Amino acid sequence: MRKFVCLFVVICVAQTLFAQETKYTIATEKEKWNTDSLGNHRAVVMVNSNVPVAKASIIWRRRDDNPQDKRIIVEDAQTHQKVTNVKTGNITNLSGDIYFQPVSGKGIYYVYYMPYKNEGRSNYPKGVYLKPENTADGNWLQGINSSIKPNATVQEIQAIDSLNSFYPMEVIAIGKETAALTAKSKNKDYIVFPEDRIYPIKMMDYLPYKWVQKGLSNTFKGTADKGENYSFQLGIYALKNINNVSISFSNLQGANGQSIPAAAISCLNNTGIKYDGTPFTNTVHVGADSVQAMWCLVDIPKKIPAGVYKGEATINTNSAPQTINIEIAISNKEAFNGNIAEPWKGTRLKWLNSAMAQENKVIAPYTPLKVNNHTISLLGRKIAINNDGFPAQIQTFFTSEMTEYKDSPNNLLTEPIHFHFTTASGSNMQLQSKGLQFTEQTEGTVTWKATSSNDTLQMDVAASMEFDGFISYTVKLTALQNVSFKDITMHIPFTKEVAKYMMGLGEKGGYRKDSFEWKWDVAHKNQDGAWIGNVNAGLQYSLRDEKYVRPLNTNFYLQKPLLLPTSWGNDNKGGITIGEKGASILANNYSGERTVQKGDTLYYNFTLLITPFHTINTDFQWANRFYHKYNAIDSIKATGATVINIHHATPINPWINYPFIAWQKMKAYIDSAHQNGLKVKIYNTVRELSNHAYETFPMRSLGHEIYSPGKGGGYSWLQEHIDSDYIAAWFVPDLKDAAIVNSGMSRWHNYYVEGMNWLVQNVGIDGIYLDDVAFDRVTMKRIKRVLTADNHPGIIDLHSANQYNKNDGFNNSANLYMEHFPYLNRLWFGEYFDYENNSPDFFLTEVSGIPFGLMGEMLQGGGNPWRGMIYGMTNRMPWSDNADPRPIWKVWDDFGMQGTKMLGYWSDNCPVKTSNDKVLATVYKKEGKALISIASWADSDTTVQLKIDWKALGIDASKATITAPEIKNFQQGKTFGLNDAITVAKNKGWLLIIQ
Incomplete structure (x- = not known):
């Protein structure tokens, strides 16, 4: 699981600043437990004496609904055995009374209070919280004096890791604490809580206990570097419905006479740049008793003296405006590239308003209109x-x-x-x-x-x-x-x-x-x-x-x-x-x-x-052989592959559609690949986004702009932290990586373009592997521009599962994604495509890419290699265990496919046909010889003769030979006479060399 030193520092600093009744910690590697049966949270309880009944009153300040309906599991820390004699008392969001038998006497016990199990598909799990159970012995239950005082001490509340921790922004204030705080502002319609960027506001239904402890303040204070993409939050807690919320800013004035102009400050929730480059404004509404995070962005000038810069932010609503004082202390340090290498500080939120690569410049191979x-x-x-x-x-x-x-x-x-x-x-x-x-x-x-x-x-x-x-x-x-x-x-x-x-x-x-x-x-x-x-x-x-x-x-x-x-x-x-x-x-x-x-x-x-969009680049097809798996560079090179596709859920690209956390490992791998003459592309698309994204909660503050509305559910982390109103997407069980569905066209596409540019320039990626596409042609053009900048290859291949089904709305993958085809280098329309029972015209239009100027590869079941070669397709290494493309690659190399002219059966000028119109032939022609691919769609085994236009083929028939090279798992070696009958097995074919 992901760990960040910076987050541990944040937690430690927060604990120092805000002493609480309960200590919140992160489990060390030695302390970790099985979350799939015990949940992500536990209280560590010390039983101080040998007693038959231990009572722990746990102040857990939980944000989840109906905590009384979730199971409590007590475990002996020494033996890790489950304690069966357990009884719960009063369970609320604030606290819970737990009675249990300390089976090993005094010592440490663990109380797990949100255990769940995953049901359904492993990659689309439904996290179900376990209901309370009664495993206690009746005699032991009778011996409980419910009036006893707590005799076990809660030492800490642990989260399995920093990502799952509720501390500090999801540790709730209870109703009376909130009421006491709001009573001080009873003449206002809302209260503003200034908050630092390292504590993203996460809850809409509760105030963080941190705010209660700190008390009310009308001043935000922060520190930044020169040239930094700085951000901070203004949390608005509505005491009644407030509408038309917007924030305006004054200049931030320094004592040195310099200032940060108001034009350099904006509110992400109010203004921005759409994915298509057009500016927009957004009006925010906040319902009564709800919290709304307003993320404010400041472009700190690079050339500005160090010092404290002061100004104001004015919150404008349909009721009385309020003013918050802003004080930002600028250090002597100059940020590198806005400090985007520290995204946990919100430094990449600026990317959401990027207009990078929007100018509609012509992209090769296209020509000016x-x-x-x-x-x-x-x-x-x-x-x-x-x-x-x-x-x-x-x-x-x-x-x-x-x-x-x-x-x-x-x-x-x-x-x-x-x-x-x-x-x-x-x-x-x-x-x-x-x-x-x-x-x-x-x-x-x-x-x-x-x-x-x-x-x-x-x-x-x-x-x-x-x-x-x-x-x-x-x-x-x-x-x-x-x-x-x-x-x-x-x-x-x-x-x-x-x-x-x-x-x-x-x-x-x-x-x-x-x-x-x-x-x-x-x-x-x-x-x-x-x-x-x-x-x-x-x-x-x-x-x-x-x-x-x-x-x-x-x-x-x-x-x-x-x-x-x-x-x-x-x-x-x-x-x-x-x-x-x-x-x-x-x-x-x-x-x-x-x-x-x-x-x-x-x-x-x-x-x-x-x-079509352009002619077919057959030489690219023969020269670029994709290896679709993370593996050692040497072993990949030995296969003859030239391009590596790195999927997500791999050591160098662990988090789906968020390749910015393990980027240093990725860069080292790519550098090694380049030294060995290989290119590397990565999985990165837009459709769903990992919950590991640093910007998750700032983007949640934008309502449904970036995340789609939905019924919630899914993996436990989503239910515990996102709460509701989202669509749970792909989940990687081993990594506990839970994705959320994007809403469609949004400012996330601006971030996506900026992120791709950063990966090209800083990590050295040679392109991307797209797993379906959830953006339109505007974003695709921008992506192609940044991927090919500075003479980078910018290779894009697109995979799609067959969309012709109920859940996908009965569309054809090629029809759905055709607007992207002008910028692709290869198709991989393979998953759930049937290569055995579909006709040649289906292959041609839905799979091959040829009518659009593209070529493709096969996937499902390894494809049909004989039919694939009619369209210049093989399968992809090492995706299928039962189909290895290397024997065909060897034929390509031995024959010399570079520079051949492809004359498909669909061409009016194809010089080779067969005597059976259900056995088709495609010719790969070069000077003095030709590779002939034939494949059968006949209903049974059949025999055919070749019908050859020798003049068009450019070969003297009197000197010609026809040979079938030995190809493992494809065909036996054989020599044919010019007029010999050729037996073609059902659904199979031949590769023949005429020279």
Whole structure:
């Protein structure tokens, strides 16, 4: 478990300052006990004499609800045997009377007072507190004189470790103590308690006993270094409901005439920078008898004389304001980088308001946007804009093998994307365009707007396109008169050549159905759009309105699902049909009948993503071989792997999504890997956050901005310290690492970007391994920028379990995460993906990444190596015991895969086919030879012959040989004649070399 010297110092200092009836300590390594049966807290009791009944009155000041309903376990400290003769007296939050038989006579006994057991899945436990039990002998019970005075001394209250300790900020004041304190402020609506940063305010329902002991004060005093990211707290205890709480600051003036300007001081709870770089303000409300921590941040200037700087903080509410004096003593020491190396002091809270990497600079391999009249060009694609603001045509310039660009376009549309406004009478309302206007033209972003209207309806279109092919549309409809519509629809008319495959809207990736119908069901389905396309040209679109909020993903979708768009959903009247209409495959996005009153507005917003994003980098696939486990550097290097993925719950990255505690161990490991020619990536994502994060309680003070609301529960630490209103997430039993679900898009993403930058610059990480993604493309671009800064490789691979299930809202992983694909280097869409019973078109669209310019790897059960090689995929070391990719890696090296041209079965130019259309072939071609991968989807073992276009293959047939190299657990070595029949086992295949 985690231990920090600084926290032990904090506890010792606090005990010196605030002498109490009870001493609170942390168990030493020798004193630790089994928390899974005894809980995290105990009282150490000394029985002073040999008595048949010992009585201990424990002043424990507990914050948990219903302490009388939790079991008491007494243990003999000498023998560690459970004492069976135990009886409880009065049990309250303040104290508890415990009677027990001191079986070893006088000496030390342990009283465990919050024992629990974990039920359910080990990684998603339900901590259940044990109910009281009666194990005492009847005769012994009869001998108890309940009026006896305590004859056992409580020496201390111990927590299993510093993280679990309640001291000092969760040691409660009882009601009469609070009442006595508040009586001194009976003319006020609230009391302000200034508090140091090293004592984060944790409770909302109780005052800390520490505050009662200290008494009321209207002055905060603290110490800081020059240039430090300093923070402090103002705890507001509301005596009645108070609203519109905000804090303003004066300059902090020094006796030397220098000052810290008010502009350098802010309140984290009131103002900040959103994840997308826009500033915001937040109004705080505090309910009666509740505590609200207000975290104040001070940017101490670097060039400021040492001394004491004084000023004021004014708390403004709907009642009378209050003023707190602020005194900060600045030392002669200059902080390094704001003292962010000491995050337990809150020095990284500043990261929550970071705008790092927000400027939309072009990220390699993308190229700057170029505008020519109404046409925007970007890497491998073009879009022509109509006068109404919608795409007139979308083109891509990728070859069907996806390894090159070409001059002739692939047209996605048969006609422009357009809206239809069908009135109640059945007529099609026409709008007159007032023209297109480009409002911003930069290398990374182009924006435009257009207005179309008649005397009844006005349509205002505002759109932006980014360098990777993402287009966002805001379509605002305003009724100029009362009007009834039979339907409002948007048509996307795809060319038949492009609309070969489909994924999304409840459909697994694969060949598009001839006709398709879909209806909204946001409560159960994470579905608001689809991808329709071919390997070298496609379009993903998503339907939204102005209230769109990104839902939670993976297991948590049902707890925060999509919001039904008022426009497109229209009380579930809306939907989508896709099918052939004339020369087009028409995606008809309808919203159904409605009546709109004059002045009403509706937002028919949508997004587009033009695929592919770039050509496939096959050489990266062959050269970068991932080893997905923490292990010794030498042993990893010996496997032939070149990139190490370090998961969480490992010695150098123990805490999930918080890789900032064991960073020195991580750096030493990465330095060693670099010396051996290996790269190292780490697990670090956004979806859930370890309870070991230093900033847990400051972020809890922000309400639901960073942590999602929920029913609570989960591991005991969460129940004991977070209390309620959260979602318990992943748990690592060995480390007792308990995560909490993030709320979605929040300032935590700013911290995440800053943290990644710090890890690149200070620890030397070469990239990240993403385990699903809970942030949007704005954060992904920022992450890619900081990971690749200063020529760092910035490798990103994304793992996803198959999202097509009830808890995840029946979405496709590739459809869900497509907005991130422009910045990924590899996919690992493996967990719960079936490699045996799915068709090639499913592999191509949902697993391989090829239609998007990516390549992937397999996971579940080690994958199917024969089918995988059709798409250039192996499994990943050493994830699967029954599938080792090294024999195939050896074939790659022996053949010389670097520089080959991949010609997949999907390519119009693939020079090798088989005589059975269920046995597919992909060619890896180079000068004078080719590696042919064949794999079978036939229903049984079969025999095929190769159909080879020798001219296209670039090999003289009269001199050619076909050999199957020996590959362990894959195939036996063999030589084939040019016209030989080749036996292919069911679900298997061959790797053949023609030269």
